[in-house]
Amino acid sequence: MSRPLRLGIAGLGTVGAGVxxxxxxxxxxxxxxxxxxxxxxxxxxxxQDKDRGLRIGDYDWVEDPVALAIRDDIDVFVELIGGAEGxxxxxxxxxxxxxxxxxxxxxxxxxxxGQALAEAAxxxxxxxxxxxxxxxxxxxxxxxxxxxxxxxxxxxxxxMNGTCNFILTRMQDAGLDYRTVFAEAEAxxxxxxxxxxxxxGIDAGHKLAILAAIAFGTRVDFGAMEIxxxxxxxxxxxxxxxxxxxxxxxxxxAQKTGRGLETRTSPCLVPMDSALGxxxxxxxxxxxxxxxxxxxxxxxxxxxxxxxxSAVMSDIVDIGRGIRVPTFGKPAVELTHARAANASSPASxxxxxxxxxxxxxxxxxxxxxxxxxxxxxxxxxxxxTDPTAPVxxxxxxATKTALDQAIAAMASTGVLASEPVAIRIEET
Numbered sequence: 001m002s003r004p005l006r007l008g009i010a011g012l013g014t015v016g017a018g019v020x021x022x023x024x025x026x027x028x029x030x031x032x033x034x035x036x037x038x039x040x041x042x043x044x045x046x047x048q049d050k051d052r053g054l055r056i057g058d059y060d061w062v063e064d065p066v067a068l069a070i071r072d073d074i075d076v077f078v079e080l081i082g083g084a085e086g087x088x089x090x091x092x093x094x095x096x097x098x099x100x101x102x103x104x105x106x107x108x109x110x111x112x113x114g115q116a117l118a119e120a121a122x123x124x125x126x127x128x129x130x131x132x133x134x135x136x137x138x139x140x141x142x143x144x145x146x147x148x149x150x151x152x153x154x155x156x157x158x159x160m161n162g163t164c165n166f167i168l169t170r171m172q173d174a175g176l177d178y179r180t181v182f183a184e185a186e187a188x189x190x191x192x193x194x195x196x197x198x199x200x201g202i203d204a205g206h207k208l209a210i211l212a213a214i215a216f217g218t219r220v221d222f223g224a225m226e227i228x229x230x231x232x233x234x235x236x237x238x239x240x241x242x243x244x245x246x247x248x249x250x251x252x253x254a255q256k257t258g259r260g261l262e263t264r265t266s267p268c269l270v271p272m273d274s275a276l277g278x279x280x281x282x283x284x285x286x287x288x289x290x291x292x293x294x295x296x297x298x299x300x301x302x303x304x305x306x307x308x309x310s311a312v313m314s315d316i317v318d319i320g321r322g323i324r325v326p327t328f329g330k331p332a333v334e335l336t337h338a339r340a341a342n343a344s345s346p347a348s349x350x351x352x353x354x355x356x357x358x359x360x361x362x363x364x365x366x367x368x369x370x371x372x373x374x375x376x377x378x379x380x381x382x383x384x385t386d387p388t389a390p391v392x393x394x395x396x397x398a399t400k401t402a403l404d405q406a407i408a409a410m411a412s413t414g415v416l417a418s419e420p421v422a423i424r425i426e427e428t
């Protein structure tokens with residue numbers, strides 16, 4: 001049997017602790033599957049004295065993750081610190097320069113510096129693997145780089161932030177408002193230290209930027225992405241969308257269009273009876289469309305100790321087996337600069353607004369939409385007791401530019417009692 005595969009793990013939070021547990025619990029299983037023993041030589045974290053429920057006294061303790069990354073007695077540096085800058089970036093760069101293979105779960109680092117890191121790793125002849133960075137335990141990176149390597153990918157779409165999906169499904173099921181459910185998610189520990197990373201769509205955007213690079217052979221370009229979070233979604237939107245057969249999901253969508261590569265993360269309506277519409281709680285789902293395979297859907301736990309540690313271990317196992325593929329599926333120097341689409345593809349839209357309850361109000365709104373080239377598919381006016389009338393409109397397909405022009409023109413009609421809310425309806 002070959003010599004052991006020696007790990008250095010930086011970060012012993014939820015995921016890092018999970019990786020250590022798997023190595024300790026499944027030592028014989030890993031050895032049998034890889035053909036060599038997997039050992040942990042050294043670890044690093046903020047606190048050595050914290051009780052993690054783990055046996056870590058067998059491993060060298062290293063205060064500085066950068067020093068850990070370049071140790072002579074490790075083969076694979078496992079970075080589970082997080083963050084696009086600072087010590088996480090410095091340690092990964094140091095490991096690559098030292099000729100170490102790197103496994104990371106750091107989506108922010110890859111979305112921001114993925115191209116430079118990939119070029120450096122491939123120039124040094126080392127692996128940079130990151131299955132755990134996208135969709136937790138769902139093996140979407142491996143599916144794109146290996147399983148669908150014979151396909152031209154047309155679209156990547158999915159729910160890639162479990163916290164947002166928990167909030168939206170909890171609002172739906174319990175009839176609770178956004179603020180109440182946000183507080184619940186915070187109390188349950190679902191939110192990042194900076195909650196806007198979750199509810200602002202940034203976390204999902206990081207993941208989509210990585211998937212788009214692999215799917216379309218382009219350089220990671222997080223800055224080109226359109227990002228909108230779920231902060232403006234109300235319980236009225238949830239309930240009225242359901243009344244019309246839809247559910248609201250925070251979707252990441254990347255697709256090739258005649259105008260360029262479209263990448264966006266935003267709340268969308270999806271049919272209630274679709275796979276995405278039935279996705280509950282903190283579960284993730286990624287839908288991939290290839291020219292040969294058609295559409296496939298991958299569903300599973302998007303976060304948590306076990307699922308994410310499982311994804312980290314899958315990369316470690318591949319390295320132990322000698323499987324070496326380019327970071328983003330093709331050599332980094334061959335990745336192209338994508339031409340960003342100057343506008344999103346046409347779609348139907350859900351519009352919610354309150355109008356002054358007087359004759360001709362609705363006709364003025366319909367006229368504004370018509371003047372912008374937008375036709376109405378469905379419309380409902382709900383019962384009310386106050387001087388304003390709640391109105392819900394579903395349009396036929398329209399461009400976002402035309403919709404924005406129409407909404408701006410509505411302000412001059414004198415009949416709006418509230419600012420209109422527009423949510424895209426996504427074909428699944």
